[in-house]
């Protein structure tokens with residue numbers, strides 16, 4: 001099941017890379033983040049055994065439980081909104097925090113990382129789709145934080161994360177992803193070390209890759225429907 005789904009997703013990733021109209025500054029390889037939220041810890045073991053390297057979880061508590069019951073392995077990404085009161089736990093748990101969406105949170109993560117002598121890798125989440133309920137930096141907030149990033153000595157900004165709006169026609173997401181790519185290119189000019197552009201989920205990752213994503217966060221297409229009755 002998972003093995004078959006993984007092959008299909010990997011095939012579509014390759015095809016989307018071939019479909020790009022131009023060479024992208026994000027390179028020509030894509031990192032697949034397997035999103036295992038609301039699935040059992042066992043699916044993580046299965047995914048890692050099949051060669052998946054990155055695991056995506058959206059809740060600190062759930063990730064903590066899973067890491068406690070599993071042997072060490074995989075790179076763990078936080079992809080969901082992080083409450084500031086969980087910053088300490090998040091720094092202890094995650095290799096990459098993709099969902100940094102406010103300066104206050106970034107400052108707290110820096111403090112917590114300094115406390116344990118870690119350099120925390122993060123992505124800045126941009127609210128390009130401008131949906132009311134979506135988190136992420138607005139254009140104005142993003143412009144405001146850019147010149148201040150170097151002050152956070154225990155933070156390494158690896159790049160950007162973008163979530164497209166839900167829509168009936170996936171083509172509607174293309175302009176959002178194109179904007180995300182433009183933001184990435186601009187950021188890379190100022191900060192050449194930046195190398196991650198995380199865009200695309202099960203229903204839109206091929207469009208995201210065509211537009212320049214080099215990291216996709218895929219759950220349902222790999223693991224099927226989430227089980228919301230699971231408690232962690």
Ligand SMILES: *Cc1c(COP(=O)(O)O)cnc(C)c1O
Pocket residue numbers: 035037058079080163200201202203217218219220221
């Ligand atoms: C749940 C989630 C995903 C994966 O969604 P699927 O549609 O199941 O692929 C990706 N990114 C974020 C931020 C998520 O919360």
